[in-house]
Amino acid sequence: MNPPRHHIFEFTPDTLKAWCDQRGFAPFRARQILEWVYVHGVVDPASMSNLAVWERQRLAAEMTFLSGDVIADRRASDGVCKLLIQWRDDPAPPAETPVAAEPTAVALPITGDTSRQTECVLIPSDERRTACISSQVGCPVGCRFCASGLGGLDGNLSAGRIVEQVWRLCAVPGPLRQRITNVVFMGMGEPLSNFDAVTRAVRTICALAPNGLGISARKVTISTVGLPKFIDRLAAEFELPVTLALSLHAPTNDIRRALIPWSQYTTIEDLLAACQRWFNKTGREITLEYTLLRGVNDRPEHAEQLARLARTLRANINLIRYNEVAGIEFQRPRDADVLRFQSILRDRQINTHIRASRGRDIAAACGQLRHEGAGAAPA
Numbered sequence: 001m002n003p004p005r006h007h008i009f010e011f012t013p014d015t016l017k018a019w020c021d022q023r024g025f026a027p028f029r030a031r032q033i034l035e036w037v038y039v040h041g042v043v044d045p046a047s048m049s050n051l052a053v054w055e056r057q058r059l060a061a062e063m064t065f066l067s068g069d070v071i072a073d074r075r076a077s078d079g080v081c082k083l084l085i086q087w088r089d090d091p092a093p094p095a096e097t098p099v100a101a102e103p104t105a106v107a108l109p110i111t112g113d114t115s116r117q118t119e120c121v122l123i124p125s126d127e128r129r130t131a132c133i134s135s136q137v138g139c140p141v142g143c144r145f146c147a148s149g150l151g152g153l154d155g156n157l158s159a160g161r162i163v164e165q166v167w168r169l170c171a172v173p174g175p176l177r178q179r180i181t182n183v184v185f186m187g188m189g190e191p192l193s194n195f196d197a198v199t200r201a202v203r204t205i206c207a208l209a210p211n212g213l214g215i216s217a218r219k220v221t222i223s224t225v226g227l228p229k230f231i232d233r234l235a236a237e238f239e240l241p242v243t244l245a246l247s248l249h250a251p252t253n254d255i256r257r258a259l260i261p262w263s264q265y266t267t268i269e270d271l272l273a274a275c276q277r278w279f280n281k282t283g284r285e286i287t288l289e290y291t292l293l294r295g296v297n298d299r300p301e302h303a304e305q306l307a308r309l310a311r312t313l314r315a316n317i318n319l320i321r322y323n324e325v326a327g328i329e330f331q332r333p334r335d336a337d338v339l340r341f342q343s344i345l346r347d348r349q350i351n352t353h354i355r356a357s358r359g360r361d362i363a364a365a366c367g368q369l370r371h372e373g374a375g376a377a378p379a
Helices: 013-022 029-039 053-062 159-170 191-206 228-237 253-259 261-265 268-282 300-310 335-347
Strands: 068-075 081-087 116-124 129-132 136-138 153-156 182-185 220-224 243-247 286-292 315-321 352-355
Touching: 013 029, 068 159, 081 159, 116 136, 116 159, 129 159, 153 191, 159 191, 182 191, 191 220, 191 228, 220 228, 228 268, 243 268, 253 261, 268 286, 286 300, 286 335, 300 315, 300 335, 315 335, 335 352
Parallel strands: 129 182, 182 220, 220 243, 243 286, 286 315, 315 352
Antiparallel strands: 068 081, 081 116, 116 129, 136 153
16 A cells, blocks of 8 residues: 655645654655755755755655646736636535624645636736735635635645645746735635635745745735634734734625625624734734625715724725626726725825726736636636
């Protein structure tokens, strides 16, 4: 029987050293292997020239370095790059979501033969290279205006597969190949419902080379639709100074429940209270994400309501123009309405920005990422 294979991106320096020690590798091999992966971008053991031949052979036999395949690599006119990754096995079906208290999802094994797919995006600008990554295959939240949840949730991504997305975006060939400066958990899935894997992945993403990708924790944003208990847990247990973004998208509970099914489990007041506790514990300002939908939540009265909410805590607001998704009936807001909405907020001393819609021509913008069960066609 072949020994079980392990995913390199799942390891910490200590656990990799233990793995190497058990196999009789030289005591410094773990550091050298991590240096090949995170510093030199090498994931072929045969190319790790400072390892003994037998050690390279053992690595190749027992270690998985890349657990998915890029089956589509699309480039937008504005320089955005989107990768469609097909994982080589299948996430188990999700556990049933509780109907009381607060929804969550257990960590799920990924087994079987039928492939599943996730998308991740590289967003370049003059001063930064941002990796937008997924935490789940599909999404359990089912926001009415978002493509990611159209097929529901197929399963959680492991910490290794989350890190692998960032590594792959670091390795995008061509003129975009520069160091990743920012990571946002704004792809497919609800990060806090895959809490353990996401926080483990962030530790590796932020670990200094050669132990990880060396990206500053202050440049990592975890975006959540709002799970108060997990926001509290993140503040209490997680030692790295990441940024928390709340996907609010509505100024009242009635509108939010019409847009976000999971809103039945909590209220805006409860979410903002959790965000205040986050700020009290971490000192880190909250970002409120607000997708503007024409005629639904983009009226002046909605801006007034949102301003009153935002003034209850230390927060800034990102306004996001709805990005069209085939089969979803919402419409993109008019530019004049977006500017008026921003002006109302700024007039009330709310720090407000309009997020640029990057990658729309390849369906890589906010709310457009899919998995194949929702009908996405590979490029």
